Amino acid sequence: SGRLSGKYALITAAGAGIGRATAIRFAKEGARVLATDINADALASLKAEDPAITTCPLDVTHAEQIHALVRERGPFDVLFNCAGYVHAGTVLDTDDVSWRRSFSINVDSMFHLCKAVLPPMLERGRGSIINMSSVASSIKGVPNRFAYTATKAAVIGLTRSIAADFVTRGIRCNAICPGTVKTPSLGERVRALGGDEEAHWRSFVERQPMGRLGDPEEIAALAVYLASDESSFTTGTVHVVDGGWSN
Ligand code: NAD
Numbered sequence: 001s002g003r004l005s006g007k008y009a010l011i012t013a014a015g016a017g018i019g020r021a022t023a024i025r026f027a028k029e030g031a032r033v034l035a036t037d038i039n040a041d042a043l044a045s046l047k048a049e050d051p052a053i054t055t056c057p058l059d060v061t062h063a064e065q066i067h068a069l070v071r072e073r074g075p076f077d078v079l080f081n082c083a084g085y086v087h088a089g090t091v092l093d094t095d096d097v098s099w100r101r102s103f104s105i106n107v108d109s110m111f112h113l114c115k116a117v118l119p120p121m122l123e124r125g126r127g128s129i130i131n132m133s134s135v136a137s138s139i140k141g142v143p144n145r146f147a148y149t150a151t152k153a154a155v156i157g158l159t160r161s162i163a164a165d166f167v168t169r170g171i172r173c174n175a176i177c178p179g180t181v182k183t184p185s186l187g188e189r190v191r192a193l194g195g196d197e198e199a200h201w202r203s204f205v206e207r208q209p210m211g212r213l214g215d216p217e218e219i220a221a222l223a224v225y226l227a228s229d230e231s232s233f234t235t236g237t238v239h240v241v242d243g244g245w246s247n
Contacts, residue, residue: 003224004031008077012060014055022080023035025220029228038059043055070113078129079114079130081110081130083109091146103150103151103154106155118171122171128173132175135242138153159236172231174231177238179241209244
């Protein structure tokens with residue numbers, strides 16, 4: 001039996017990147033996993049990679065979808081809020097639509113998911129919520145990440161607040177703050193920058209003191225710890241896993 005045996009975990013944005021690596025790792029550790037994503041093809045390929053994982057489409061910007069899914073598929077022991085969107089630009093490059101979209105995907109989603117999973121968790125007196133923030137948040141200002149950094153700082157505030165409100169009732173809530181992790185969306189962002197892709201990759205790598213990007217599995221390892229009872233004395237904390245970027 002694994003480190004998560006007996007746990008039932010809901011993961012958002014589990015089709016690719018960190019969410020996908022975490023879904024696979026959670027299942028390996030004995031959890032029952034409900035992997036959700038907006039992209040049905042990504043979920044199908046995850047299911048093909050690990051048939052033990054249950055998948056279900058979910059767009060985290062739809063509050064009603066969230067509440068229906070939790071009603072029908074819950075109660076959960078673990079919620080990993082992994083969905084997030086990176087808008088690039090300074091305050092001057094950020095229009096109302098990008099600002100709203102950033103908060104909708106990165107923050108409102110977590111508000112609705114936490115609100116949906118908490119009542120059944122409270123009823124059973126246990127639950128671990130893990131929220132995906134970033135080093136680009138209240139931890140560190142990163143150039144050209146204005147809206148993104150604001151949303152990820154909000155994730156930390158939301159995390160600490162939930163932890164404080166339910167600390168005596170068996171609920172733990174913690175945040176993960178990665179540095180730059182090699183995921184498909186990072187590749188897309190590099191391609192979107194245009195020009196010399198090699199140089200863009202190099203600049204992402206160069207800002208990492210370890211001289212390399214993180215692997216999704218290195219973030220999944222922390223998520224396993226926070227989901228498991230090994231972290232039973234840990235709540236309201238902000239876990240940096242960034243290869244020394246913010247040091
Ligand atoms: P990603 O950005 O590549 O996205 C993974 C999945 O999110 C995709 O399968 C996509 O279909 C899904 N998705 C997009 N919009 C969605 C929506 N509205 N509802 C549900 N799913 C949706 O994955 P990633 O780079 O691993 O990032 C995951 C999380 O980690 C994000 O919150 C991101 O901000 C955070 N993060 C990433 C890095 C990094 O360097 N990759 C660093 C710090 C924090």
